[in-house]
Amino acid sequence: MSSTYFTDLHIHVGSDWYGNPVKITGSKALTLTKILEEASRRKGLNIIGVIDAHAPAVQEELMDLIRKGNAYELSEGGIQFEDTVLLLGSEIEIYDSSCSGPIHVLCYLPTLQKMKDFSKWLSLKMTNINLSSQRFYGTGRELQSYVKDQGGLFIPAHVFTPFKSLYGKGVKRSLREVFNPENIDAIELGLSSDTSMADQIKELHQYPFVTNSDAHSASKLAREYQQVSLEAATFEEFAKALKGLNGRKILRNFGMNPKLGKYHQTVCSKCFTPASKSQYSCNECGSHKIIKGVSDRISELGEDSTPPERPEYIYQVPLDYLPGLGKKTYEKLIEAFQTEMNIIHHTPYEELSSSISKPVAKAILAMRSGELSIKSGGGGVYGRIDRNLS
Known part of the structure; x- marks a missing residue:
């Protein structure tokens, strides 16, 4: 019998258990156990992918x-820890003679x-x-x-970001320039794009499409994720x-509005x-340092075509993005409702507003329905939520 599971497959280890850095830009407190x-x-x-599992x-x-x-x-593959299954992954940089x-x-x-x-x-x-x-x-x-011969999965990461990505920097027009499409x-969309944007590219x-957090700290886990239908939480x-x-x-993709991504628009x-x-x-x-945004890069590559039917892409933000939802309020919510997935998906307004202020409870509902006002990000600076909540 199928069940639904929440999955985030792009999480970095900041430090190993000896205190040595793994992801240089990651939080030092972010060990595998953490x-x-x-x-x-x-x-x-329910399922997470740690993409520094190659580190000894x-x-x-x-x-x-x-x-x-x-x-x-x-x-059937994966590591069970309490209520979560770990998929073992590795993020790798390719820059061969075929790459731009x-x-x-x-x-x-x-x-x-393996x-x-x-x-x-x-x-x-x-x-x-x-x-x-x-x-x-x-x-x-x-x-x-190599990965496919070992029964693994191969997914290009955050494919539109201006730096170190498939379309942002790696190829001129097509993934075939570098990869075997078979x-x-x-495809991982990244924080500055969504399904409708990516489907402008016919290939x-x-x-x-998968939506993942690319988390470098504990609080950023599940800022993007997907809900999937499986018979069990395993690799296979x-x-x-x-x-x-x-x-x-994949039932639904949950991701931030692309305007919140730090490379969405072209900026100085x-x-x-x-x-x-x-x-x-x-x-x-x-200044002559203009960083081309994801939206403009996609417009260069896009072509007229009919996109396939896709799972619904639902705009969400992490709880800590919401104005008025500080650390104390967050802890109060976790104490009352156990997990962020419960708060975001299942807890009704009446129960939320009994634990926190009504404006913040309303902001959570507005976030669920994609009704928050957003100022676009670009050039390495994230967009932000309008603080004018009533």
Whole structure:
């Protein structure tokens, strides 16, 4: 019998259990154990993907959790920890002779042993296996072939961001310039785009879209995620959902309005004044550093075509984005309703307003329905929610 599960497949480890950095820009407090505890106990995520699982010290921490009986491997792939299943992933940077610029991709393996083998293979093609998002000295197709031969999943990451992404920097027009299209399992949209934007690109019509947080700190887990229908929370079941097999499928994508993404619009990188994609200098400060936004890049690549039927894309924001919802209010909500997924999806207004102020309770409902007023982001600065809530 199928059930529904909330999944976020792009979460970074900030530090290993020795205190050494894994994701340099990640929170030092964000260890593998902290991620698992946050996902299970506060976020209410059923499946998560940690994409620094190739790091040997991260694997050591996971093996310690298994030895102590706090986690165990599933026969169909994945690691069970309390109410959350961990999928083992790795974010890798490709920049071979076929690329116009660096491209980040997500690779997931079904078992811990296969991830260990992947790490050994990567260590021959990577300068520092202990860090996240490192350069792979090989071709994109070579990496794809290895992952697929091991029964893994291959997903280009945040494909439109101006830096280190498939369309933002990596290719001139088509993913075929770098990848074998048959060995791509899904496309990760990133924070500055949504389904309707991505479907302007015809070659993406054949792939499912995933929406993930790209979290560098605990609070950012589940800022984007999807709800899927599976028979169980396992690697194999999720792989079937990406293919839409036998009722397994992505039901809904939950993501921030693209205007909240920090690369949505074209802006001057010095003063953040909005600009057009054809500008060579800023009209406000004269700087020549214009960062092309995701919306303009997609308009360059788009073509007239009929998009496929897709799961509904629902605009949401994390709770801590809402004006008036500070740390004390957040903790009060968690104490009353256990997890963010319960608060966002299931708790009625009457119960919310009995625990917190009515304006903040109304803001949560407005967030659910996509009615919050938003100021667009760009040039590396996130958009923001209008603070004028009544």
